[in-house]
Amino acid sequence: MPLSPRLEAKLSKIFKPDTRIEDNYNGKDITFITNENGEAVTLFIGKRRDDGAISGERYVRRIVRKPNSQEIQKSHWDLKGKVTRDTL
Numbered sequence: 001m002p003l004s005p006r007l008e009a010k011l012s013k014i015f016k017p018d019t020r021i022e023d024n025y026n027g028k029d030i031t032f033i034t035n036e037n038g039e040a041v042t043l044f045i046g047k048r049r050d051d052g053a054i055s056g057e058r059y060v061r062r063i064v065r066k067p068n069s070q071e072i073q074k075s076h077w078d079l080k081g082k083v084t085r086d087t088l
Contacts, residue, residue: 003043003059003077011040011061011077022048029054037070039063044083058083 003011007025015021017038022031029048032040041063046056063075 002079008077011043012075013040014038015040022052028056039072043077046083055084057081 004026007030010025011032015034015038017034017036019034019038020031021034021040022029024030025045028045031044031048031054033042035041039061041061043059043061044054044056045059046054048054058080059077060080061075061077064073065071066073
């Protein structure tokens with residue numbers, strides 16, 4: 001299942017580098033991890049359990065940068081499958 005355009009827009013913002021962020025989106029719990037540039041690169045979406053882990057789906061972002069630049073040329077989110085726990 002592809003991510004909604006609104007969720008992709010939310011995740012395309014720049015956040016604090018190398019951080020784990022817990023939030024809610026459209027009635028679902030989300031946790032995402034940022035890289036050294038503050039870009040969201042891993043997403044867990046589903047239902048948060050009492051221990052803080054998410055049972056649901058895991059997505060990973062593929063980023064292609066312009067040559068000799070940190071500017072993003074294109075990116076997309078790949079569904080990697082179901083998760084029953086957050087392995088962080």
